[in-house]
Amino acid sequence: MDPVALEQLLYEVRSSHAKTITVPLTSLSPGCVLAGGSWDHHVVVRRPVPVGATRATVNVRHLYGGHTLTLGMATGTDVTIYHSRLDPTHVGLVPTVPRCMVPEDPEMGDRVFQHYHEVHRLGEGRFFEFNGTEWQQVVDLVDRGRCRTTVRTFPLGIRHIVSNPVDPDPRGWYTYLPAGHRPFLYVDGIPVPARTVDELTVGDTIRIPGGGRIRVSDIRRNSSATTLNVTLVRKSRHPMRHFMWDRTEGAVAEHHDSGRTRTLYPTEPRADELINAVGLAVGDTVITAWGLPFSTVAVIDEVYGQELLQRMSVIGTATDGRPVRTVTGLDNRYYLLHRPRPTVAHSRAGWLPRARAHA
Structure with missing residues (x-):
């Protein structure tokens, strides 16, 4: 059967009578969907990677979205998958949730x-x-x-x-x-x-x-x-x-x-809760680029651009440590989650970087 789009796949694997097949672990490829057991409805997002003579790892993510997880299996293992497969070019459409990072020194109430x-x-x-x-x-x-x-x-x-x-x-x-x-x-x-x-x-x-x-x-x-x-x-x-x-x-x-x-x-943010990039400051924790597919949660490291050109670049660090950069106009696309108390007053000019991280 030819690979199908995500929405069609969700429909086809929904039935308890959906057809399954068994294949060697080494035959898994992006788009294969595991069937049965604890990992039912998890889609393979990366080919198995050998980690020794007898072991391999495979990255999977649930079709409804979630963390990308790494499974370790013996290379000789047979795996049951659904006969229906996701088009490999659509694997990126399966929702991804960044890894949850637990700090060494949590605060009371976290x-x-x-x-x-x-x-x-x-x-x-x-x-x-x-x-x-x-x-x-x-x-x-x-x-x-x-x-x-x-x-x-x-x-x-x-x-x-x-x-x-x-x-x-x-x-x-x-x-x-x-x-x-x-x-x-x-x-x-x-x-x-x-x-x-x-x-x-x-x-x-x-x-x-x-x-x-x-x-x-x-x-x-x-x-x-x-x-x-x-x-x-x-x-x-x-x-x-x-x-x-x-x-x-x-x-x-x-x-x-x-x-x-x-x-x-x-919930969706209310109209008066969103701000534009000019209103951001170093250290702010925000939902970036609201309404765009690459929206994420990040701590702001730097904001720069020219307001007259209506083009602002925002550089930050995502909650899982990834560097992120968004380029937006002056429309309201940022939701403020936290703003630390200011420690140093910074002067600003319209054509200079709006904010920078300081050592």
Whole structure:
């Protein structure tokens, strides 16, 4: 069968009766989709690379998006894949989420949100939090039909869970949110502002994976919970309801949030929240190039350009350490997540670099 586009592939591998074949590990190539087991629906993004006489590594990423993960396998292994394959030129369209980097010295209140590929709820409420001494996670357990809450602690840290290169997590991906920063989440590989239910307003658009959009049409707050009335503006191409039983565009639903789980909702930025490159400063943490495919989260290292030519270059460092550079006009395409307190006043001129990092 000839390779197909991403959306067609998602449809063809959705069925529990989708045809599979078994091939040697060495035959894997970009576009092959693993079938069955923990790595079901992960697409190969790079040919296997030998790491010795009997071992090889292969890079994969879930079709719904997430981290690019490295699997180690014996070179003689047979692998089950779907008969349908992704066009290799479309592998770059599978959403990529940058690696989650856990610092050596986290601050109290830092959180790491845990996201799953298969989602049937609205919002993200499962996370690890640093309490100043160790990482912890509040977990709701159901025991004999009764729900109880327990706090799990991780005195050895969470790197072995969040970013383990030897035994990566096939279920989802992770996002690091520093304390004191505006929160953000990734949807379809794009970073978007995230808000608690108390921060939502009527008219906000909540994004869901697969290109879906849900509009907040009414909010009712009381002492025990907040009730959201939402309208499905654009349905997801994934078979995930996100509590919306009716997936017809224009369908309405009701969502309740007690606030107890501190759930975050990935939303589009409001018109008055975006700024242009001229308003950036060294050390700012921002969502860059909002609305463009290469939008990412980065700390600003340098901004320069000529305002009269309406062309600004922004150089920064992404959350996973990658250098990033964006070139934009003077339109508002940056969302400020954090601005450190200024320590030195810098003079500026219109034709000189707008900001530079200082040793």
